[in-house]
Amino acid sequence: MNKPLSAGLCLLLLCPIGAMAAGPFDGTWKVDMSKVQMPKKPDVLVLKDGVYECKTCVPPVSVKADGQDHPVTGHPYFDAMAVQVVDAHTVKETDKKGGKVVATSTTTVAADGKTARFEFSDSSNSNGAPVTGSGELKQVAAGPAGSHAISGSWLTASMDQMSDNATQITFKEEGDMFSMSAPTGQSYQAKMDGSDAPYKGDPGINGVTVKKTGKNTIVETDKRDGKVVIVLTSTVSADGKTMNVVMDDKLRNRTMHFVAEKQ
Structure with a gap:
């Protein structure tokens, strides 16, 4: 037996079994967009009289x-919004933060x-x-008389396109961590005992707790x-x-379900 291989085997034998065993969450996961169940509560929009x-x-x-930037408060992801009426069925929204464009969206009503x-x-x-994507909305209640076609109560019926950076995530279990x-740059490292830990890389989330509630379940x-904004319960098959x-989603009182596949 050559010396490097012998040394490697010795190190392997000295490692605790628990350190070698991969946890059920370990690895990269990708959301199957065909199995996403969107929230059942609608978004309510009104565009009337220029507002x-x-x-x-x-x-x-x-x-x-009017297509111009207007300040908005209380939103961690943007501080200004411009809404442009393209035509009787189409509206474009541009969000900014600190003067920089952070999001654009275009919605066209059938x-x-x-x-x-x-x-x-x-x-x-x-x-x-x-993150880029597209999808379809379904109207469940009409908007007020004389309002733009985008007005009303809308459910997200489907998300048929989403960029990979929005649908992938990597987990790692190491001991009790x-x-x-x-x-997209978000990350955290937390003990699995429900104690607080910092959440990095997201303007709207700065703290996290993780609790292992079963062999294959993490909350x-x-x-x-x-303040709690989102609770995710994940269970590996x-x-x-x-x-x-x-x-x-505790802020908006909405729940969605999805399935991710091990990559």
Whole structure:
């Protein structure tokens, strides 16, 4: 037996078994967009008399729809918004923070007013390339008389396009520590006993707790200045190939479900 191989085997035999065993969450996971269950509560928008309102935003937004920048407060990801009425069925929104564009979206309502298509580019919580995507909205209640076609209560019916940096995440278990990293720059390292730890790389989240509630289940609680904003419950399947996630948005009182596959 050659010396390097002998030394390597000695080190291997000296390692504790627990240190060699990979946890069920270890590795990179990718969301299967075909299995995403969107929230069942609608977003309520009104564009009338030259004013755009997002009534279900937290906090609510109300700005002139004149294509110019207008300040908004209470939102960690942007501090100004411009809403441009392109035509009777299309609206473009541009969000800025500190004078820099952080997100754009264009929504076009179908001729019958019952569905709408949207596409967006969002770098408000990305430290690299922006997240991009598109999808379809379904109207469940019409807007007030005389309002723009975008007005009404809308459910996100589907997300048929999402960039990879928005759908991938990497986890690692080491002893009693659990770590997360994402292509958009978010990361944390926390004990799995529910104690507070810093959350890095996201303007809207600065704290996190992680609690292992079962062999294959983790509950992650994201916080902003001590206030809970999101709770994610993730459970890895017995074969280790898929992860079911329930995301409870505490700020907007909405819940969504998705499935991620081990890469």
